Amino acid sequence: MTFSLVARCAETGMFGIAISSSSPAVAARCAFARAGVGAVASQNVTDPALGPRALDLMDRGMSAAEAVEALRAEAKFIEYRQVLAVDAQGGTAIHSGPHSLGIWSDAQAENVASGGNLLQNDGVPDAIVAAFLDAAGHIGDRLIAAMRAGLAEGGEAGPVHSAGMKIVDKVSWPVADLRCDWTEDCPIDAMATAWEVYKPQLGAYVQRALDPRAAPSYGVPGDR
Template identity: 60%
Template sequence: MTFSLIARCVRTGQFGIAVSSSSPAVASRCAFARAGVGVVASQNVTDPRLGPLGLDLMERGAAAAECRDILVRGNAFAEFRQLAVMDRHGAAAVWSGARTLGCHATAMRQNVASAGNLLANETVPEAMVENFHASDPTLPLGERLVRALRAGLEAGGEAGAVRSAGMLVVDRQSWPLADLRVDWDDAPIASLTGLWALWQPQMDDYVTRCLNPLSAPSYGVPGDE
């Protein structure tokens, strides 16, 4: 009931994830990333505890494959879980337990990985990885993520209609650079693309406003000078 892509931007060091599902509020349960550390997708019969736990392991020095193995060994219901993990070096590791739902598949290369379950066909993760890998590396990571998510939908997506989507990108600060969510919609990936188009031109300004308000651009609202 979910397909996702995790990635690292070689140019900026940012980490990100894009995800979509037939279930509501998918990003709140499945998408986890930490600046300078890595990114984790926890899906299928989701255990959201695995996201922060995996990030803690990688922050303490675990490589992606080691992190995955520890998460699987320590989870009482690992056969229900599907994971995609990426460490600070862009190495990826994936896991699909024996009770992963329906048609499921994974794909990965350096700096990008994808996983999906209850898919329309097994080509969906590879289509997402290939789209990301072939995209212009000078584009913002968020742009590459939403394009790859659309590629997954165009390759078939889920076996049924998707209803939610989200994108999470972290950069150098402890808070997300982008954390966009469509929690229930007839066309959530299209709506997510629209949210990204709205947010992207101003997202760096909000970081500046936090770090140094004196050099921040105007909000452009009445009373703001």
């Protein structure tokens, strides 16, 4: 019921995750990222605790592969889970348990990993990884391009209703955390529209947090 990717920008060190599902509010349960550490998707029959746990392990020095292997050893019901991880060196790792739902598959390369379940076909993650590697520009643009490629390849077997994208950079909070929690239309298109609005303002929101004295005006009625 889900397809996703976790990724690292080799030029900036930003991490990002994008995800879509037939289930509501998928990003609220499945998307995790930490600046300077990595990004993790915990999906399929989801255990949201696996995302922060994998990030904690990577924060302590484990690679993505080591963190995912540790989850395999310690997590309950790991045979029902899919976990994707990327670390600060661009290493990637994937666990897809044998009880993943429907047609499931995964794919990975340096700086990017993708996985899905209840897919239309098993080529969706390969298409996502290829599109991310081929895309240029901001990591947000590349995440959107990858998700659209996965959708074009077939995406989930049924209609998707929610999507989300999270990006972390040099601060302790996500610099972008955009979600479409439910729609009868395409949630990936809704997420992409939100990104086009948010992207030009991303730097200003960070600046307002770090030093509001140097921040640009809000440009809304009543702002002087």
